[in-house]
Amino acid sequence: MLYPLDYVAEPANLASFRQEIRAFLNAELAGMPTEQKARSWMGSDIEFSKKLAKKGWLGLTIPKSHGGTDQDFFTRFVLSEELLASGAPVAAHWIADRQSAPLIMRYGTPEQQAFYVPRICQAEAFFCIGMSEPNSGSDLASIRTNAQPNEGGWLLNGSKIWTTYAHQCHYMIALVRTSGESADRHTGLSQIIVDLKLPGVTIKPIVDMSGDAHFTEVFFDNVQLAPEALIGSEGQGWEQCTAELAFERSGPERIYSSMALLNAWVDEVRAAGVDDDETLALLGDLLGEMSALRGLSLAVTQRLVDGHSPAVEASVVKDYGTDFEQRLIRCISEWLGARPHFPVSGGLLRALAYLEQMGVTFSLRGGTREILRGIIARGLALR
Numbered sequence: 001m002l003y004p005l006d007y008v009a010e011p012a013n014l015a016s017f018r019q020e021i022r023a024f025l026n027a028e029l030a031g032m033p034t035e036q037k038a039r040s041w042m043g044s045d046i047e048f049s050k051k052l053a054k055k056g057w058l059g060l061t062i063p064k065s066h067g068g069t070d071q072d073f074f075t076r077f078v079l080s081e082e083l084l085a086s087g088a089p090v091a092a093h094w095i096a097d098r099q100s101a102p103l104i105m106r107y108g109t110p111e112q113q114a115f116y117v118p119r120i121c122q123a124e125a126f127f128c129i130g131m132s133e134p135n136s137g138s139d140l141a142s143i144r145t146n147a148q149p150n151e152g153g154w155l156l157n158g159s160k161i162w163t164t165y166a167h168q169c170h171y172m173i174a175l176v177r178t179s180g181e182s183a184d185r186h187t188g189l190s191q192i193i194v195d196l197k198l199p200g201v202t203i204k205p206i207v208d209m210s211g212d213a214h215f216t217e218v219f220f221d222n223v224q225l226a227p228e229a230l231i232g233s234e235g236q237g238w239e240q241c242t243a244e245l246a247f248e249r250s251g252p253e254r255i256y257s258s259m260a261l262l263n264a265w266v267d268e269v270r271a272a273g274v275d276d277d278e279t280l281a282l283l284g285d286l287l288g289e290m291s292a293l294r295g296l297s298l299a300v301t302q303r304l305v306d307g308h309s310p311a312v313e314a315s316v317v318k319d320y321g322t323d324f325e326q327r328l329i330r331c332i333s334e335w336l337g338a339r340p341h342f343p344v345s346g347g348l349l350r351a352l353a354y355l356e357q358m359g360v361t362f363s364l365r366g367g368t369r370e371i372l373r374g375i376i377a378r379g380l381a382l383r
């Protein structure tokens with residue numbers, strides 16, 4: 001098995017933590033089929049998330065006062081890397097831990113922080129991201145779902161689409177229009193927390209090309225929300241959302257989505273004693289690129305540690321990282337295609353088949369390639 005960190009230096013103080021995680025994962029995931037590991041951070045197992053919470057590995061960067069362990073982003077980076085490298089089924093808690101808890105800690109009221117964040121750290125509150133809508137994906141500012149102020153708080157109407165695991169989540173943080181009209185673009189947008197059990201919420205799973213049903217359509221029909229559903233300030237939703245996307249786009253999950261395939265391929269190449277120049281060159285090429293990407297992702301982590309919202313840098317990581325994840329699938333597919341007599345296992349072939357179907361979405365989810373490149377171009381003052 002390959003571990004990303006075997007090829008670059010790591011901070012010494014995190015080495016023992018990394019070994020502890022590895023030992024835990026080796027025991028927990030023993031015997032898990034390769035094609036299941038290939039689901040990577042789209043694989044979901046609520047009991048596994050609860051076990052991580054028991055270890056104190058959710059909310060790693062959250063203050064102890066709110067149920068976390070008050071560590072830095074680098075410690076969390078190491079944990080994320082190990083989870084991704086091993087193909088652990090982390091989807092249930094991933095979004096809440098990655099972006100909802102930090103968002104609530106940054107913009108929420110003390111009451112919201114006290115109510116939601118400890119439950120996130122215990123794997124008792126899972127969150128989904130309610131940004132995209134039918135006809136408003138890349139052009140997110142044109143969303144039409146709206147929350148009108150009323151006597152009870154906010155009356156929510158509209159719909160969201162492609163919402164990952166809404167059917168397993170307790171809450172959605174939704175970007176909605178709270179004043180003005182679609183044409184007002186960034187003005188008048190706010191973020192609200194929606195309890196997905198409320199009357200008027202309907203969730204319909206969507207089956208993807210590989211047969212999995214991880215994302216959903218979510219409909220809101222006169223959903224009455226309390227005044228405290230608003231998170232942050234009314235009308236500041238766009239700025240808050242942009243800050244949230246930096247967490248979403250910069251992490252190691254934008255590099256390692258195809259790691260289960262790489263690991264399985266390397267294991268089988270080794271077992272078969274293949275060491276021709278072409279194979280070694282391909283392996284060196286992939287690992288070299290992965291190490292460079294890891295350096296970029298760590299650099300963005302440093303910016304987050306320093307309290308910045310590195311939207312442009314995060315877009316570079318996501319664009320380059322997802323390109324790598326997709327190239328890896330093509331390279332291994334071509335390598336196997338050129339060697340029809342290689343004794344490949346069924347598990348590796350099923351992982352490859354899954355990733356060949358799913359890999360196209362890597363550069364769509366979290367913002368498409370064209371949109372990211374537009375952000376990068378603006379950051380470089382090219383447009």
Ligand SMILES: Cc1cc2nc3c(=O)[nH]c(=O)nc-3n(C[C@H](O)[C@H](O)[C@H](O)COP(=O)(O)OP(=O)(O)OC[C@H]3O[C@@H](n4cnc5c(N)ncnc54)[C@H](O)[C@@H]3O)c2cc1C
Nearest residue numbers: 129130131132137138162163164361364365366367368370
């Ligand atoms: C697996 C998966 C999980 C997802 N999970 C979530 C989730 O949990 N929550 C959520 O809110 N959303 C989620 N999404 C939705 C995702 O964010 C959108 O699919 C994405 O933002 C693109 O929007 P769209 O599908 O409407 O495509 P469109 O915006 O219609 O884009 C279609 C094509 O046109 C290109 N394009 C659009 N505008 C421009 C432009 N101005 N310049 C150049 N090219 C342009 C795009 O790059 C793309 O290639 C998920 C998507 C996937 C695939």
